[in-house]
Amino acid sequence: MMRSLFSFNKDYYGGAIMILIGLAAARQGMQYEMGTLGHMGPGFYPTAVGALLAAIGLVIALTARLGSGRPTAGEAGAHPAFDRRAWSGIIGGSLAFMVLNKYGGLVPGTFALVFISALGDRENTLLQALWLAVGMVAIAVVAFWWALQLQLRLFSWG
Amino acid sequence: MIEQSLAGLMQGFGVALVPNHLMWSLFGVLVGNLVGVIPGMGTMSTISVLLPLTFGMQPVPAILMLAGVFYGSTYGGAISAILLNLPSHAPHAVACLDGYPLTKQGKGGKALGLAMFASFFATIFGILVMIFASPLLVAIAFKFGPADIFSVMLLGLLAGSTMARGSPLKGVAAVLLGLLCGVVGTDVNSGIVRFSLGTSELWEGVSLISLALGMFAVGDFLLNVNRTTYVAHSAAVSVRDMLPNWGDIKKSLSPILRGTIIGTLFGAMPGTGPTITSFIGYAFERKISKTPERFGHGAIEGVVASEAASHAKAQVDFIPTMCLGIPGDPIMALILGALMIQGITPGPQLITEHPDLFWGLIASFWVGNALLLLLNIPMIGIWVKVLRVPYRYLFPAAMFFVAIGVYSHDNNLYHIAEVLVIGAISAILVALQFPLAPILLGFVLGPMVEENFRRALTLSNGDLATFVERPISTVFVAVSALLLVVQTVSYVRGTRSKLGVSMP
Numbered sequence: 076m077m078r079s080l081f082s083f084n085k086d087y088y089g090g091a092i093m094i095l096i097g098l099a100a101a102r103q104g105m106q107y108e109m110g111t112l113g114h115m116g117p118g119f120y121p122t123a124v125g126a127l128l129a130a131i132g133l134v135i136a137l138t139a140r141l142g143s144g145r146p147t148a149g150e151a152g153a154h155p156a157f158d159r160r161a162w163s164g165i166i167g168g169s170l171a172f173m174v175l176n177k178y179g180g181l182v183p184g185t186f187a188l189v190f191i192s193a194l195g196d197r198e199n200t201l202l203q204a205l206w207l208a209v210g211m212v213a214i215a216v217v218a219f220w221w222a223l224q225l226q227l228r229l230f231s232w233g
Numbered sequence: 234m235i236e237q238s239l240a241g242l243m244q245g246f247g248v249a250l251v252p253n254h255l256m257w258s259l260f261g262v263l264v265g266n267l268v269g270v271i272p273g274m275g276t277m278s279t280i281s282v283l284l285p286l287t288f289g290m291q292p293v294p295a296i297l298m299l300a301g302v303f304y305g306s307t308y309g310g311a312i313s314a315i316l317l318n319l320p321s322h323a324p325h326a327v328a329c330l331d332g333y334p335l336t337k338q339g340k341g342g343k344a345l346g347l348a349m350f351a352s353f354f355a356t357i358f359g360i361l362v363m364i365f366a367s368p369l370l371v372a373i374a375f376k377f378g379p380a381d382i383f384s385v386m387l388l389g390l391l392a393g394s395t396m397a398r399g400s401p402l403k404g405v406a407a408v409l410l411g412l413l414c415g416v417v418g419t420d421v422n423s424g425i426v427r428f429s430l431g432t433s434e435l436w437e438g439v440s441l442i443s444l445a446l447g448m449f450a451v452g453d454f455l456l457n458v459n460r461t462t463y464v465a466h467s468a469a470v471s472v473r474d475m476l477p478n479w480g481d482i483k484k485s486l487s488p489i490l491r492g493t494i495i496g497t498l499f500g501a502m503p504g505t506g507p508t509i510t511s512f513i514g515y516a517f518e519r520k521i522s523k524t525p526e527r528f529g530h531g532a533i534e535g536v537v538a539s540e541a542a543s544h545a546k547a548q549v550d551f552i553p554t555m556c557l558g559i560p561g562d563p564i565m566a567l568i569l570g571a572l573m574i575q576g577i578t579p580g581p582q583l584i585t586e587h588p589d590l591f592w593g594l595i596a597s598f599w600v601g602n603a604l605l606l607l608l609n610i611p612m613i614g615i616w617v618k619v620l621r622v623p624y625r626y627l628f629p630a631a632m633f634f635v636a637i638g639v640y641s642h643d644n645n646l647y648h649i650a651e652v653l654v655i656g657a658i659s660a661i662l663v664a665l666q667f668p669l670a671p672i673l674l675g676f677v678l679g680p681m682v683e684e685n686f687r688r689a690l691t692l693s694n695g696d697l698a699t700f701v702e703r704p705i706s707t708v709f710v711a712v713s714a715l716l717l718v719v720q721t722v723s724y725v726r727g728t729r730s731k732l733g734v735s736m737p
Contacts, residue, residue, distance in 0.1 A: 107427060108425075
């Protein structure tokens with residue numbers, strides 16, 4: 076579903092996102108003092124940049140048909156569809172690292188981060204992910220906790 | 234002027250050869266080379282991942298190390314490009330064209346050896362240009378007023394965003410997005426916190442580390458995991474293969490020289506980027522060749538000319554970065570950002586205020602490149618083994634370095650969430666075919682753009698005509714406008730696609 080939406084026309088969506096971001100920035104910018112050209116307040120520049128971004132976004136969306144037929148080499152590697160497993164692994168692993176470092180310590184945090192993100196790759200087996208995680212925990216303890224004196228406890232409870 | 238430069242250079246060697254500095258240089262070169270060899274790790278992600286290491290360091294060793302990482306990773310990238318046909322760093326895509334066919338013919342080692350020789354030669358040449366051009370540029374730069382600086386930055390931003398492949402409009406949108414990211418945080422003029430989204434963590438703005446790691450590490454992993462299949466290879470390269478014979482050197486000498494000159498000329502143009510430069514070096518060589526049909530099937534001239542062009546360009550790029558504080562490409566923006574984290578603002582005053590840093594950096598380029606050449610020949614066997622590390626083991630380990638890196642920025646776990654959000658957004662933007670590099674360029678230059686824009690208008694009492702009344706500024710505004718028109722017209726007409734076909 077996601078895929079068909081995105082391959083429909085990237086420029087419409089891309090332009091729309093830029094319009095939204097630009098307008099949001101301009102609106103937020105107007106909350107600050109605008110001032111005059113000679114005595115600019117903090118709101119002037121972000122409002123101007125936001126408005127410009129929205130304008131460019133509009134042009135991108137309007138000219139969508141021009142660019143759509145021509146995917147260029149640089150982007151060819153980037154598949155439009157999102158890989159759910161990779162995203163869950165990487166984001167889940169990082170969130171686990173954040174939570175476990177607070178309620179558990181560096182060792183469980185590192186283990187969870189590497190183990191979970193390794194499982195984001197379909198070709199990694201449980202055993203491979205386990206060994207990779209154990210190896211990285213060893214590096215974390217020796218290099219970062221012991222040698223570089225990182226400000227994180229190995230184990231902590233709250 | 235030249236005498237002054239030579240005296241400065243002598244002082245620089247004094248700085249670069251201090252054992253402590255030499256050690257960091259060597260460390261940077263080694264790690265950069267190692268990470269650069271690994272398929273899927275580009276120069277940007279390598280520098281981003283290693284950036285947090287510099288926080289606890291003095292400015293001079295920190296910048297020497299980062300510069301080492303930079304050229305170490307470009308050497309490393311050439312290895313995976315030529316032996317595996319995998320360009321982890323975009324400019325090396327051109328080296329793949331003829332480098333990989335040479336590997337298939339069993340001449341991979343020779344191609345690698347000559348490519349390294351070409352890079353070394355081009356770098357040395359670039360350094361020479363840098364030594365003598367920098368003081369000249371600095372002398373001019375002191376005459377720049379805020380309006381002029383703004384216009385130069387405008388040109389840099391436009392060039393950086395529109396000369397990349399793809400839609401120039403999307404490049405401009407990406408730059409504006411970067412400028413907006415740069416607004417986040419406390420406004421220096423009024424003390425008002427802007428765009429903090431109600432969190433105190435954003436009062437100091439988005440950090441360069443979070444942005445760089447989010448875009449070039451996490452965002453990359455989100456897009457590439459389960460997508461990238463690396464073919465196992467069996468390229469065995471011995472030390473002896475690497476050493477080219479006299480005939481090979483003689484044959485590649487003039488392509489190297491031509492590539493170097495093309496790279497140097499393009500280096501002076503802000504925003505052209507090493508990818509375009511290396512491609513032009515290659516195309517030029519093919520054009521003047523008597524046997525153009527060999528190109529793409531293992532023509533050594535193509536490999537050495539493109540490598541020489543991109544290395545000369547990379548070196549010359551340091552000139553505007555250090556002398557004007559205006560980076561020519563995103564990698565330079567990253568190095569500039571690292572300098573600013575150290576409390577050093579690059580610009581015309583850098584040479585006089587921090588001569589140890591400026592000349593030390595230049596001298597360390599020489600030392601570092603000599604180290605690289607010496608290291609790469611005996612260590613090629615190790616690098617070839619590193620090439621076999623599969624991506625699926627690499628990215629979880631890299632995620633750990635990312636997490637630890639952003640955490641150590643100010644011992645706050647919150648930044649990891651920031652990196653995740655930035656990574657997710659940039660993955661979406663890439664899927665929508667927006668280039669990421671201009672975002673970084675806009676982010677680093679953003680605060681300076683705003684400050685000079687405001688100052689210029691304060692000086693002119695709000696008269697916008699100030700940007701087209703001062704001669705220096707007028708030239709840059711005119712070139713910017715011209716660039717915008719030419720890029721848009723040529724994109725719409727599709728002349729770019731002609732270039733795009735032969736570009737990998």
